[in-house]
Amino acid sequence: MHTMDTGGARVPGPEPGDRPAARLGFRELCRVAPFDVFRDQLNEVFYPARVAPTGQAEQGLRPSRLSASRLEHLTLGLVRFGVDASVDPGALGSYHVNIPFSGRVVTQCGPQQMLAVPGRAAVFTPREHTVLPGWSADAAQLCIKISRRTLEQELEALLGHPVGSWIRFAIDLDLTQGPGKSWLAAVRLLLSELEDPDSLVHRSDRHREYLERMVVGGLVLAQHHDYEDELRDPRVPARPRTIKRVVDAIEAAPEKPWPLSDMARLAEVSGRRLQQGFREHLGMTPSVYVRAVRLDRAHGDLVAGASSVAEVANRWGFVNLGRFASAYRERFGEAPSETLRRIR
Known part of the structure; x- marks a missing residue:
């Protein structure tokens, strides 16, 4: 398993000829598979989506790849199409983050849009229409599906009261500095623990859940969203x-x-x-x-x-x-x- 530079932040990522992702606790589902097989496997792991190639695979391109790991609160997937593609899952129903290793992915969620590239992750909210109309052939991403209830529980614990509805996140998360870089370190720690077959994460469900919740809670603290003013202001007055x-x-x-x-x-x-x-x-x-x-x-x-x-x-x-x-x-x-x- 190699690491790749995402604009100053290094994260695990697929490289040509690397060893099976099972070392990370991932199960390899597709490698150099027909596009329709790849699409069906991707939809089974994440969301029902309209997925279509928008270009032709060229000779010498790195092959398609899909590996995934389902944990208690997170689903992790390493995804590379190997051909220009578009993905339209609609409203996801879950919180979700895509961390690019390589390439470029045109990304939209509701009225927000960005170009996801190494160093800039995309954060999606559950009820706004998500679409990735331009996933380049060389683009590889770590896709993280997050249990909606788990994320909202983490925010509620920090706020000290229930949240009434889903949380709207800003789409663009800078991973090269500040809070985004710190959150990426938590993701890397979880991946590192999953990679080591002798680590505590494979022996203790509580430890694994602790690391998962650290990733989820860290996202709540690192990224802009509807509740950040209340969350970050220590002078919020006590309830009357x-x-x-x-x-x-x-x-x-x-x-x-x-x-x-x-x-x-x-x-x-x-x-x-x-x-x-x-x-x-x-x-x-x-x-x-x-x-x-x-x-x-x-x-x-x-x-x-x-x-x-x-x-x-x-x-x-x-x-x-x-x-x-x-x-x-x-x-x-x-x-x-x-x-x-x-x-x-």
């Missing part, structure tokens, strides 16, 4: 007693009906002032906060092996199973039935 009173009551009994009038009465302020206070101090409305707490409690019950999804939904105040399933998928990235089936 009115807000704390309502939050404590919701946390104690989230399954109860919580109309705005009852919450305002408890806080001894108007409903409008209460909503303003929640937005200022928690970044969401009171009703969104109630739903977030209920969903977290429901998730905890399902992970603990509850008897049924309907029972859990009813226990935590969700009267419409369809809406519960939709909100649950939005927050945790899978249906409640999938969580229960996976745990069992």
Whole structure:
């Protein structure tokens, strides 16, 4: 396994004739494969996407390559098409980072766009349309799919309160200096541990999860996003007693009906002032906060092996199973039935 210079930051990367990526804990899926086989394998590892060649492979080009490793919170993939290509997965549903080793990849996410080259990674958000219309034949990238719930948990732990929706990241991450360079070092550490068959990461699930969460949490701290002002300002004021009173009551009994009038009465302020206070101090409305707490409690019950999804939904105040399933998928990235089936 070799390293490649990404504009001042060196990361593991594929080189011609290098040894199988299994040394990194990766499983090689394709090498010099027909394009449709490569596309199908790529979609199986990451996302259903429209993937098409936009040019012809030339003699002497390095071959196509796809190797992947699925961990608890991350999916890692080494990807090289070997031909000019376009990739259109749409809204990913997960957070994602592409770290280029070589070549150039025209990259868009919602209204943001950039040219991903060595030294500049692309960061994607779950619900904005992602498209890579210009992946050059010589471009190789380390693609990192990140569990949506894991990333949001890391941010919530840092903020001290739930986040109401998905986090919008800036797309362009400079890996050559400052926070981006530090985050890249965390990625390299995880890769180095996976590479060594005698490392603790292969013997301890807790150690591996610790390193995964270090990568996830580091991205939250390194890259610009919606919550960075609150996250980085140590002078953020404490919650007013009115807000704390309502939050404590919701946390104690989230399954109860919580109309705005009852919450305002408890806080001894108007409903409008209460909503303003929640937005200022928690970044969401009171009703969104109630739903977030209920969903977290429901998730905890399902992970603990509850008897049924309907029972859990009813226990935590969700009267419409369809809406519960939709909100649950939005927050945790899978249906409640999938969580229960996976745990069992």
